[in-house]
Amino acid sequence: xxxxxxxxxxxxxxxxxxxxxxxxxxxxxxxxxxxxxxxxxxxxxxxxxxxxxxxxxxxxxxxxxxxxxxxxxxxxxxxxxxxxxxxxxxxxxxxxxxxxxxxxxxxxxxxxxxxxxxxxxxxxxxxxxxxxxxxxxxxxxxxxxxxxxxxxxxxxxxxxxxxxxxxxxxxxxxxxxxxxxxxxxxxxxxxxxxxxxxxxxxxxxxxxxxxxxxxxxxxxxxxxxxxxxxxxxxxxxxxxxxxxxxxxxxxxxxxxxxxxxxxxxxxxxxxxxxxxxxxxxxxxxxxxxxxxxxxxxxxxxxxxxxxxxxxxxxxxxxxxxxxxxxxxxxxxxxxxxxxxxxxxxxxxxxxxxxxxxxxxxxxxxxxxxxxxxxxxxxxxxxxxxxxxx
Amino acid sequence: xxxxxxxxxxxxxxxxxxxxxxxxxxxxxxxxxxxxxxxxxxxxxxxxxxxxxxxxxxxxxxxxxxxxxxxxxxxxxxxxxxxxxxxxxxxxxxxxxxxxxxxxxxxxxxxxxxxxxxxxxxxxxxxx
Ligand SMILES: NC(=O)c1ccc[n+]([C@@H]2O[C@H](COP(=O)([O-])OP(=O)(O)OC[C@H]3O[C@@H](n4cnc5c(N)ncnc54)[C@H](O)[C@@H]3O)[C@@H](O)[C@H]2O)c1
Ligand SMILES: [Zn+2]
Ligand SMILES: [Zn+2]
Numbered sequence: 428x429x430x431x432x433x434x435x436x437x438x439x440x441x442x443x444x445x446x447x448x449x450x451x452x453x454x455x456x457x458x459x460x461x462x463x464x465x466x467x468x469x470x471x472x473x474x475x476x477x478x479x480x481x482x483x484x485x486x487x488x489x490x491x492x493x494x495x496x497x498x499x500x501x502x503x504x505x506x507x508x509x510x511x512x513x514x515x516x517x518x519x520x521x522x523x524x525x526x527x528x529x530x531x532x533x534x535x536x537x538x539x540x541x542x543x544x545x546x547x548x549x550x551x552x553x554x555x556x557x558x559x560x561x562x563x564x565x566x567x568x569x570x571x572x573x574x575x576x577x578x579x580x581x582x583x584x585x586x587x588x589x590x591x592x593x594x595x596x597x598x599x600x601x602x603x604x605x606x607x608x609x610x611x612x613x614x615x616x617x618x619x620x621x622x623x624x625x626x627x628x629x630x631x632x633x634x635x636x637x638x639x640x641x642x643x644x645x646x647x648x649x650x651x652x653x654x655x656x657x658x659x660x661x662x663x664x665x666x667x668x669x670x671x672x673x674x675x676x677x678x679x680x681x682x683x684x685x686x687x688x689x690x691x692x693x694x695x696x697x698x699x700x701x702x703x704x705x706x707x708x709x710x711x712x713x714x715x716x717x718x719x720x721x722x723x724x725x726x727x728x729x730x731x732x733x734x735x736x737x738x739x740x741x742x743x744x745x746x747x748x749x750x751x752x753x754x755x756x757x758x759x760x761x762x763x764x765x766x767x768x769x770x771x772x773x774x775x776x777x778x779x780x781x782x783x784x785x786x787x788x789x790x791x792x793x794x795x796x797x798x799x800x801x802x803x804x805x806x807x808x809x810x811x812x813x814x815x816x
Numbered sequence: 817x818x819x820x821x822x823x824x825x826x827x828x829x830x831x832x833x834x835x836x837x838x839x840x841x842x843x844x845x846x847x848x849x850x851x852x853x854x855x856x857x858x859x860x861x862x863x864x865x866x867x868x869x870x871x872x873x874x875x876x877x878x879x880x881x882x883x884x885x886x887x888x889x890x891x892x893x894x895x896x897x898x899x900x901x902x903x904x905x906x907x908x909x910x911x912x913x914x915x916x917x918x919x920x921x922x923x924x925x926x927x928x929x930x931x932x933x934x935x936x937x938x939x940x941x942x943x944x
Binding site: 431434435436444450451452453462474477479481482483484490499501502515517518521523524526527532534536538539541543549552553554555565566568569595598601604625626627628629645675702731732733734741742755757759761762771786 | 818821822823824825829830831832833836837838840841842843845846847848850851853854856859860861862865866867868869870871872873874875877885888889892893896897898900902905906907909910913923
C-alpha cells in the first residue's frame with residue numbers, strides 16, 4: 428500500500444509499504460478515506476519529538492471504512508464508516524474509567540508520560556498513522572465513532588482531534604460569564620479554541636498571531652478581536668494585551684501554538700537552534716505574563732520532553748491555575764457532533780487544501796510555510812470514495 | 817458576535833467537567849480482559865514496566881541508532897539522559913540512512929572507482 432514515511436528532519440516520502448494486519452483480536456484495519464495534517468505533525472517533521480524513527484508513518488486525524496475486523500470486535504462490521512480519535516485507549520484502565528483517555532495505561536509501552544497515539548513517534552507507542560491507504564486501529568470497540576449516514580467523512584473528520592482539542596482547551600480555561608479570553612495561535616486549533624470560548628460564555632475573545640490571513644480567519648470564522656504580535660508598539664505584546672484588558676490582564680490565556688513558536692530570539696535560539704530546551708516556549712511565557720493575577724493559563728500546544736524554560740516563579744507569585752494536556756478526544760465526540768449538526772460549528776470549513784496522498788510532501792511544505800492561505804490540508808488516498816467529501 | 821454564545825455555559829453542558837469522570841466507569845464495550853498482542857518485532861519498553869497488552873509495531877530499532885535507543889530505554893523517562901540519548905539516536909539514524917543511500921547508489925561506486933583509479937594513475941605517472 429502507499430503510505431507517507433518519515434525520512435529525517437523536513438524529509439518525507441510516499442512509499443509502498445506492507446499492508447497493516449490485525450495484530451490483536453480487538454483491532455480493525457481501515458481503508459483510509461481522509462487524513463489531515465496537523466500542527467502536531469510539524470513537530471515531528473522538524474525532528475523535535477524524541478524517538479521519531481525513520482520509515483514511520485504519521486497521521487492521527489483520519490476517517491475510513493472498516494476493511495478487516497479482529498475476532499474480538501463486537502461493534503464494528505466490514506463497510507462501517509468511522510472517525511477515529513487520535514488517542515489509542517483501552518476504555519477500562521484506571522485512567523480510561525475516569526475519562527482521561529489520553530492517559531490510557533494499556534496502549535503505550537514506551538513511556539509513562541502519555542497513552543498511545545496514532546502516527547506520533549515511539550514516545551507515544553510506535554504506532555503507524557493514517558496518512559496511508561490503510562491503517563491498523565487497536566481497541567476498535569472503544570475509540571472509533573460510526574459516522575451518521577446523513578453526514579460526510581469531511582463533516583466529522585475534525586472530531587478526530589482539533590475540534591475536541593480546541594474545545595477542551597477552552598473548557599480547561601474554566602471560562603465564567605463576562606470573562607476575557609486570549610488565545611495565542613490562529614491555526615486550526617486556535618480557531619476552534621476561540622470558537623469554543625464563545626460557546627462556553629466568554630464575553631471577549633482575543634486571538635494573537637502574526638500571519639495576516641490567519642488573523643482574518645480569527646475575525647471571520649471565530650468572531651474574535653485580533654492582535655498581530657509583530658505589529659504591536661515596541662514588540663511588547665504582554666504590555667499591549669494588558670492595556671487591552673483594563674491593565675490587569677485577561678482572565679484566561681490559552682497557548683494554542685506549541686513548541687515551534689516565533690516571537691522570541693532567545694527561545695528560538697535555545698529551543699529550536701541549540702536544542703537546549705524542547706522547542707520554543709514563547710507562547711507559554713506570554714500566556715503567564717499576560718493573564719491577570721489568579722487567572723487560568725491553559726497549554727494545549729504540544730511540547731516534548733525533557734524540559735523548557737518558563738517563568739514558573741511568575742505563575743507562582745500571581746497565583747495562577749495551570750491546566751494542560753493531550754485532548755481526551757473520545758469524551759467530546761458526541762457533544763461536538765451535535766454542535767456540527769446544529770450548525771453551531773462548521774468544522775469542515777477549515778479545509779483549505781486537498782491533495783492526493785501521492786503529493787503529501789507538497790502538502791507538508793505548504794502547511795509548514797503557511798503559504799497560499801493554508802489553514803488545514805487533507806490528503807485523499809487513491810480509491811477513497813468520493814462520498815467522503 | 818456568534819449567535820450561539822454561552823450555549824455551554826452551564827457546567828452540566830460541558831463534557832469534560834469535572835475533569836475526572838465520577839463515578840469512574842469503563843466504556844460500554846471496552847474489553848474486560850485484554851489478551852496480550854503477539855510480539856513479532858523488537859519493542860523497547862519503559863524500564864520497570866510490563867509490555868502493554870497492545871503496542872505499535874512501526875520501525876523497530878536497527879543499526880547503531882538502534883543500539884543507542886536500547887541504551888536510552890534502560891533509563892526511566894524521568895531521567896534527562898533517556899531523552900538526550902533518543903535525540904542523539906534520531907540524528908544518527910538520519911546519518912546512517914544517508915550513508916546507506918550513498919553505498920547503494922551506483923553513481924557512488926562508479927565515482928569512488930574513478931577517484932581510486934585516478935589516484936592510482938597519478939601515482940603510477942609520478943613513479944615514471
Ligand atoms: N493537546 C492536544 O491534544 C493537541 C492536539 C492537536 C494539536 N495540538 C497542538 O496545537 C498546536 C497548534 O496546532 P495547529 O494545528 O493549529 O498548528 P499551526 O502550526 O497551524 O498553528 C500555529 C499558529 O501559531 C502561530 N504562532 C507562532 N508563534 C506564535 C506566538 N508566539 N504567539 C501566537 N501565535 C504564534 C503561527 O503563526 C500559526 O498560525 C500545536 O502545538 C499542536 O501540536 C495539541
Ligand atoms: Zn492533530
Ligand atoms: Zn485505558
